[in-house]
Amino acid sequence: MSAAIAQRPESEPGYNFAYLDEGTKRMIRRAILKAIAVPGYQVPFASREMPMPYGWGTGGVQVTAAILGRSDVLKVIDQGADDTTNAVSIRRFFAKTSGVATTTRTAEATVIQTRHRIPETPLTEGQTLVYQVPIPEPLRFLEPRETETRQLHALAEYGAMHVKLYEDISRHGHIATTYAYPVEVAGRYVMDPSPTPKFDNPKMDDCPALQLFGAGRERRIYAVPPYTRVRSLDFEDHPFRVQAFTQPCALCGARGHYLDEVVTDDSGGRMFICSDTDICETRVAEAAR
């Protein structure tokens, strides 16, 4: 371990490569391997206290720290954007503690840590998407007790979730869950996709990239291996549908991207722009050429 530090003068002195000690990384990697072997199952792990607060992505940061190698290229996004303050902070943390190359380009990255979005650019084989997860348990708001929810998962007893979705339909005419929309993974476990808008759910299905989920405060890791079936829960007569935006992005003109609403003045002025800054900037640059 000390040799590793000596070889990396550009990373933070006094700390191991990517902050965590090798023993901790091994513990996390074991949890990740188990998670990949049982898609959608929440594996408990001995989450460490990290130098950023719980809720800021400590689970994702630990997963990234455990899988990061020297040749990796890291991208970090929050709300789809590379330049949101927390994304900047986490990207800097890894640049400082590991010295790995960082990028804002989805296509160039080997590891992408994200909060609340999946990039619009389709992911490819060999890429890993690391999600920051606040509440890993999809059944938590139906049943607050861990002892109960673990049993429900063991028995694949997901009736309560279907009843909740059905109650939405009977009350509002459609399912009123817009983000953290529950999915069924590989025909077995119901999983929380993290609070991504349901717009992103279809991107998880049959995805060529490895998807890892880290919940630091709740001490859980789960995974969706490449090319795994991820089905958003729905009913035959009320099929799953994603949000649609009526207007294109005001900056790059894209349609079919998830848009952020920006308030431009105090008299009702609004502007809709891509939440994924990388694809938006790329399209604007291409148009300028």
Place this chain on the structure above:
Amino acid sequence: MYVAVKGGEAAIDNAHRLLAEARRGDQAVPELSVAQIREQMALLVDRVMTEGSLYDPDLAALALKQARGDVVEAVFLVRAYRTTLPRFGASAPVDTGAMSVERRISATFKDLPGGQVLGPTFDYTHRLVDFALAADTVSESAAEAEPRADAGTCPRVTDLLAQDGLIEPSPRDDGTPVGDLTREPVDYPADRALRLQALARGDEGFVLGLAYSTQRGYGRTHPFVGEIRVGTVAVEFVPEELGFAVPLGRVRLTECQMVNQFKGSGAAPPQFTRGYGLSFGQSERKAMAMALVDRALRAEELGEPVASPAQDQEFVLAHCDSLQATGFVEHLKLPHYVDFQAELELVRRLRAEFERKADAVEMQEAAE
């Protein structure tokens, strides 16, 4: 517009510089030294060590200085440092019976071997602001008592009660290694050792509130303070290659043993039961609250109904940690644009449907 909304690197750097300036305050006022905080804010330092799970008064004082006096932030700094420290083993259990006592009181016996020792306490002070303290003072040194004949022997009250079988025996050390909730995720139900660890690290305010709730009927335990003692104990370690205990140093602890009523069950005769609290430094409020909640959490073990928050270990253990709590509460200030956008779209759609329906009803009524 775009950049202003999305924040950025320069903003973070500038905010950090501004924080450093705010931490220092008015440059005309002399800067606090770590030693001043350690010596004069000692109870605060003790709290940061207790909740930070690390006995290091200098580090805790430094953390308080860096955190501008914010306790949770200081605990955070100490914990984040602790997590990087190598662990070479567990100490031998400290013997609080052999404590070098600075304060020792019992609410159950008027006098007892070792005596009642008030020590430094706020308990019988009148809480009148001492304006003389605003000026620099030299405090009078305290009077020193003649040592009692039985000084040096200070048996625990619970041990005295145990001699007559009036209190449940202290659980035997069966050699099972004690778990470490900072190294293993908690698996419910958690054993008592893990629960005590969680309570010891738990937020003082939260544990205090839970303890108070048991006194007001939410999981009543009929407690008496058998004893509170504050003082230093030796910490010893048994290296495998040596096979005998080597002293590592001394730590100051506060121990509280609550004695609680128990009517007995089919299997156990009527006897008193125990609630246990232990904290670093002088942290009596924390040790007492911990002891009350510890006893409340034993409800299931003692065949009592589990009906109140303080008796529910999933509720207590999952929510007592100030770092977990503050992290998740405060993360709400991070951007949530995309989720909020999804909700905006839904609310707009629901409102449009609502208005369409209302219009339809109106038209129907007009037609009739």
